[in-house]
Amino acid sequence: LSVITLLTDFGNRDGYAGIMKGVIWSIAPQIQIADITHEIAPQNVLEGSLILGRCISYFPPGTVHVAVVDPGVGTSRHPIAVRLGLQYFVGPDNGLVTLWLENTSRDEVKAVLVDKSQFWLPEISSTFHGRDIFAPVAAHLANGVTLEELGSPLEDLQLHDIPKPLPTTYGWQGQVIYIDRFGNCATNLGCKHLATSGKITLQIKHRKIHGMIKSYAERSPGEIVALLDSSGRIEIAAVNASAAQLIQIRVGNIVKIHQ
Amino acid sequence: LSVITLLTDFGNRDGYAGIMKGVIWSIAPQIQIADITHEIAPQNVLEGSLILGRCISYFPPGTVHVAVVDPGVGTSRHPIAVRLGLQYFVGPDNGLVTLWLENTSRDEVKAVLVDKSQFWLPEISSTFHGRDIFAPVAAHLANGVTLEELGSPLEDLQLHDIPKPLPTTYGWQGQVIYIDRFGNCATNLGCKHLATSGKITLQIKHRKIHGMIKSYAERSPGEIVALLDSSGRIEIAAVNASAAQLIQIRVGNIVKIHQ
Amino acid sequence: LSVITLLTDFGNRDGYAGIMKGVIWSIAPQIQIADITHEIAPQNVLEGSLILGRCISYFPPGTVHVAVVDPGVGTSRHPIAVRLGLQYFVGPDNGLVTLWLENTSRDEVKAVLVDKSQFWLPEISSTFHGRDIFAPVAAHLANGVTLEELGSPLEDLQLHDIPKPLPTTYGWQGQVIYIDRFGNCATNLGCKHLATSGKITLQIKHRKIHGMIKSYAERSPGEIVALLDSSGRIEIAAVNASAAQLIQIRVGNIVKIHQ
Numbered sequence: 001l002s003v004i005t006l007l008t009d010f011g012n013r014d015g016y017a018g019i020m021k022g023v024i025w026s027i028a029p030q031i032q033i034a035d036i037t038h039e040i041a042p043q044n045v046l047e048g049s050l051i052l053g054r055c056i057s058y059f060p061p062g063t064v065h066v067a068v069v070d071p072g073v074g075t076s077r078h079p080i081a082v083r084l085g086l087q088y089f090v091g092p093d094n095g096l097v098t099l100w101l102e103n104t105s106r107d108e109v110k111a112v113l114v115d116k117s118q119f120w121l122p123e124i125s126s127t128f129h130g131r132d133i134f135a136p137v138a139a140h141l142a143n144g145v146t147l148e149e150l151g152s153p154l155e156d157l158q159l160h161d162i163p164k165p166l167p168t169t170y171g172w173q174g175q176v177i178y179i180d181r182f183g184n185c186a187t188n189l190g191c192k193h194l195a196t197s198g199k200i201t202l203q204i205k206h207r208k209i210h211g212m213i214k215s216y217a218e219r220s221p222g223e224i225v226a227l228l229d230s231s232g233r234i235e236i237a238a239v240n241a242s243a244a245q246l247i248q249i250r251v252g253n254i255v256k257i258h259q
Numbered sequence: 260l261s262v263i264t265l266l267t268d269f270g271n272r273d274g275y276a277g278i279m280k281g282v283i284w285s286i287a288p289q290i291q292i293a294d295i296t297h298e299i300a301p302q303n304v305l306e307g308s309l310i311l312g313r314c315i316s317y318f319p320p321g322t323v324h325v326a327v328v329d330p331g332v333g334t335s336r337h338p339i340a341v342r343l344g345l346q347y348f349v350g351p352d353n354g355l356v357t358l359w360l361e362n363t364s365r366d367e368v369k370a371v372l373v374d375k376s377q378f379w380l381p382e383i384s385s386t387f388h389g390r391d392i393f394a395p396v397a398a399h400l401a402n403g404v405t406l407e408e409l410g411s412p413l414e415d416l417q418l419h420d421i422p423k424p425l426p427t428t429y430g431w432q433g434q435v436i437y438i439d440r441f442g443n444c445a446t447n448l449g450c451k452h453l454a455t456s457g458k459i460t461l462q463i464k465h466r467k468i469h470g471m472i473k474s475y476a477e478r479s480p481g482e483i484v485a486l487l488d489s490s491g492r493i494e495i496a497a498v499n500a501s502a503a504q505l506i507q508i509r510v511g512n513i514v515k516i517h518q
Numbered sequence: 519l520s521v522i523t524l525l526t527d528f529g530n531r532d533g534y535a536g537i538m539k540g541v542i543w544s545i546a547p548q549i550q551i552a553d554i555t556h557e558i559a560p561q562n563v564l565e566g567s568l569i570l571g572r573c574i575s576y577f578p579p580g581t582v583h584v585a586v587v588d589p590g591v592g593t594s595r596h597p598i599a600v601r602l603g604l605q606y607f608v609g610p611d612n613g614l615v616t617l618w619l620e621n622t623s624r625d626e627v628k629a630v631l632v633d634k635s636q637f638w639l640p641e642i643s644s645t646f647h648g649r650d651i652f653a654p655v656a657a658h659l660a661n662g663v664t665l666e667e668l669g670s671p672l673e674d675l676q677l678h679d680i681p682k683p684l685p686t687t688y689g690w691q692g693q694v695i696y697i698d699r700f701g702n703c704a705t706n707l708g709c710k711h712l713a714t715s716g717k718i719t720l721q722i723k724h725r726k727i728h729g730m731i732k733s734y735a736e737r738s739p740g741e742i743v744a745l746l747d748s749s750g751r752i753e754i755a756a757v758n759a760s761a762a763q764l765i766q767i768r769v770g771n772i773v774k775i776h777q
Contacts, residue, residue, distance in 0.1 A: 003540070003543050003547075005536060005540070007533070007536075012530060032543055032547070034536050034539040034540065034543070034551075035530075035535075035536060036533045036536035036537075037530060037531055037532065037533045037536060038530070039529075039530055039531035040531075051532065051533040054533070054537075055533050055536060055537050055540060058537045058540035058541050058544070058649065059540035059543070059544065060540070060543055060544040060547065063540070180529075180531075180532040180534075181527075181528065181529035181531060181532055181560070182560055214592075214644055215591075215592030215593070215644035215645070216591065216592050216593075216644075216645070217590070217592045217593035217594075227644075227645070229643075229645060230643040230645050230646035230649065230650075240561055240589050242560075
């Protein structure tokens with residue numbers, strides 16, 4: 001018994017994700033399907049890559065992750081399937097796997113171009129490959145078809161240009177890369193950007209945050225804090241409130257670590 | 260192993276769709292349940308009918324589609340179950356099947372009034388038939404109860420008055436009938452309204468669109484285009500952007516085909 | 519075959535609920551998972567308790583309800599598992615079970631502190647116990663681990679202070695406790711607060727509503743009405759419209775019953 005996950009920018013209103021489930025269960029009736037999210041900002045590959053990257057390790061071996069954030073649908077961008085470690089990716093070759101790849105050793109990665117049309121739906125539209133190619137390919141993979149059967153080997157994968165922290169005279173300069181529902185602001189900074197001494201100051205906009213906390217409970221409601229989030233990223237948050245709203249943080253805002 | 264789908268205007272916040280799953284799994288524990296959408300605009304039967312209509316063909320034989328957009332709940336409108344081809348509809352008799360019916364030959368359609376209360380929950384509220392009647396009836400159907408056992412035969416189904424394109428001196432006049440998350444605007448015009456020559460001009464508001472494209476990739480980002488969408492409807496879209504936002508399109512706006 | 523439900527304030531955008539499904543299916547691959555809602559207002563325990571309370575009776579025996587609305591995550595608030603009648607709750611000990619408890623006899627309630635770490639994920643973050651503790655504990659419970667094995671017995675559960683109706687000279691004074699997607703306003707008043715004579719008047723803001731109706735169909739579209747909702751609460755609604763919008767109702771607004 002295996003799992004397929006869906007991550008898209010289709011939204012939850014128009015029925016597109018439901019259609020993909022119909023396609024999957026037509027081919028693999030017993031599969032479990034988990035929606036990761038359908039609320040990726042339209043065509044925002046970076047956001048899709050970030051959310052996919054932090055989910056992977058919590059799914060069982062053999063899981064097939066279908067991710068469709070696909071500004072290039074209908075162009076010559078490749079539809080691909082990739083084995084990364086013990087799990088699979090199916091989707092467009094546009095960088096959605098970038099963060100997942102960063103945490104996988106290269107000899108555990110094998111990619112194919114899914115060019116064998118017997119694993120697609122009979123008719124292929126130019127606007128909905130999630131339905132016509134990715135869902136059926138994922139279902140066949142979950143059914144036991146091997147990666148190699150799905151298409152021709154592919155050497156290089158497209159990567160997304162994810163902003164990297166820069167070393168500076170005072171420490172590091174990073175940025176906010178994702179803001180969640182609670183207004184918690186994830187950065188591209190992690191554990192390794194923290195001085196081992198622990199005496200650090202973070203700066204975002206004009207606000208200075210002294211030291212990292214381990215848990216919201218250490219501070220009072222409304223206070224702006226920095227901590228390692230549940231994925232190991234440095235996060236700017238507000239205790240039981242929205243940091244994004246309180247100090248008007250946007251994706252792309254600079255975060256400085258002085259140490 | 261069979262599938263039940265849910266399409267409602269209940270939203271994803273109040274727990275109503277979750278309750279329906281509880282009812283279904285109490286009766287048919289092994290059934291797969293797919294949410295098509297719960298974000299139909301409140302009481303908008305046309306929208307429900309459109310989305311249901313384009314999903315059907317992607318689900319396996321035996322699928323039971325429960326659709327609850329039900330402004331008449333608690334009135335004398337009938338609760339019905341319908342076999343259309345190899346799949347089933349369960350819901351109120353208010354036109355939700357209109358578009359599905361258009362693509363099904365009449366001798367493949369059989370409807371019953373679900374008036375056998377042994378297939379309902381023991382207590383029936385006057386405001387939540389999705390929970391009390393439609394979910395349990397769908398579960399029994401998925402469990403193998405036949406359509407005929409569920410209630411008395413019904414001859415005529417209520418249809419929704421879906422706007423039809425009009426022939427004009429210059430070609431056709433249609434309208435926008437649905438706008439999706441991406442701002443793509445589906446019309447009631449299809450392939451058959453296009454001149455075979457292909458030399459056509461579409462007009463929406465004051466904007467003229469020359470010719471149809473096959474794929475977004477043929478044009479530049481932001482450009483307003485017309486194409487056949489993944490359900491075969493003529494769609495007004497913007498490449499990697501929202502046509503609805505760019506030129507302020509609303510459902511009901513007139514679309515003219517000059518040919 | 520058993521069911522796990524998820525009720526959280528995580529939203530549907532950030533992938534948090536999807537991660538919990540990965541954790542559950544890694545431990546209990548065959549379990550059915552139903553999303554009740556992930557749109558509880560952030561950290562609103564009352565709202566979570568209300569929605570959980572009205573769902574319970576529609577799920578099969580053995581269902582495990584995981585509810586994570588958890589302003590105290592990372593503090594000393596207890597993670598708990600509770601058997602209430604034939605079903606289970608797993609989540610923080612902060613009052614989420616309050617309404618469920620009200621409808622369960624005390625000798626059918628048994629609670630434990632889930633302090634046996636062999637049923638958690640190996641690493642515990644201080645911000646995401648839904649993933650690290652509650653999801654795996656629920657999966658083990660659904661797999662057949664007994665409540666007693668999960669941790670030490672717990673005598674008292676935290677309850678949420680849910681506003682109670684007050685008896686007055688004219689009848690009862692209650693309040694609006696939840697407003698759903700349709701703008702229907704549920705109150706903390708029920709059947710037992712209605713005079714048996716039936717000749718009552720409800721007042722909300724300056725609006726008087728004479729008598730209760732049984733079904734929306736008894737009145738005209740747009741009319742403000744009072745009825746018993748599908749959970750047995752007195753509800754202020756508007757026929758085929760939003761009462762909340764029409765007369766600007768907010769949670770907390772006073773509702774008076776004159777009888």
